[in-house]
Amino acid sequence: MNKEEFYSMVEPRDDWSFSDIPRSETRELTHSYHLYPAKFIPQLARAFINEYTDEGGFIWDSFCGSGTLNLEALRTNRNSVGTDINPIAVLISRVKTTPLNPEKLEAYVEELVQNIEKKKVYSEQYYVRKGVLNGNLNVLKEWFSDESLLELGHILEYIKKMDYPKKYQEFGLCAFSSILKRSSYWLNSSVKSQKDPEKKPGEPPLYLRRQLRSMKKANKSLYEEIENTTTQIRIFRHNSKHHLPKSITKFDCIITSPPYVVSYDYSDIFRLSTYFLFYQEDYRKFRETFIGTPLIKKRQRSLDDTDPEAPIINSINDTRIKKGLTEYYMDMGGFFYKSRYHVKKDGQLIMVVGDTELRGVEIPNAYLLSRIAEMNGWFLENAYEREVPVKILPTSRDPLTGKFTSKKGGNYSERYEKEYILIFRVDSS
């Protein structure tokens, strides 16, 4: 199928736009726990689940991010697995999909807040000795005032040392992660790691208290909604270029949205949380495992002339973008190839992707990904498009600051106003 044939088969799905949904409904229950860029809106995840799976079915979100799909699967009685390369995504998804007994959670939160308020904040050396601030100290010092850093060390020490089951500790860690940008010099609402020298961050204990209060409320609503459920969820860290563990039975369906081509840098957006909670000795190596990272890798891979993306990539002059795109499509090829072995014989893959434009060259990402999937064992059954309501996803982003903006043209790069939904089936021919 060529590009024209592909785009002519795309059918609009107005019912998947959800343009009339108020923002509050996209943040219902535990969906509000933690910010995460380019989340599914829950209503869309739920629409896919209802249309492509049956109750009791088994779904995999191979790029689960903040676990939107898994939470909706839980609410609609489907078993699911969520995997992501980002340890912060794994933490958020796990906490979001693990409702806790509200009374026990109340006791945990109370004890945590009391410890933080009543106990003394110690020195930097103390938190280094306790292993709360260690290898990460120099980087964290660039992002936090001395006072905030000690307060955060104090909070983290209690989250880690209080004697509660792991799921409570993870609840505390998720709340901690979600207040880090606010507590630092991170430029407000920026999706790039950029400082705002003018910023006067507030007090971490205050932010944490508020965060815990709102998470507690959301937890209670979810707990009541799914009381007595027998639905199973597993969330773990996994690189989708590799095979899943053999112990996992085959899925009915994969529903996912992969990282977009040269868009959000998921490998660095959570820099503060990663340094605090999952310190990486070799940060560069860590970033290289993410698909779509703009980091130029030492390993060089080159295009074959028969690759569908070759003519488009070769028409771009910027070598950095060229390399980024080459890596992206090769990595996605690896994902398609491996993932089909984890799906039942006539199982499906539902994937949300967007087209884009880079340095004046149109990148027909939806078309390229469908060709690459077809070369790796999947058959494209249908392709749909949905309008992305502007109030949910701002249309432009300043490439220098990464901040969203309403300005258009000039320096500003267009965000996706339209998304494609590709429906594949395992090719058993």
Ligand SMILES: C[S@@+](CC[C@H](N)C(=O)[O-])C[C@H]1O[C@@H](n2cnc3c(N)ncnc32)[C@H](O)[C@@H]1O
């Ligand atoms: C568009 S986001 C998914 C957002 C998700 N649908 C949600 O609702 O939050 C894409 C995700 O792909 C993850 N990712 C990037 N490279 C990966 C890899 N090699 N293996 C698994 N996940 C990866 C990123 O960490 C990011 O969370």
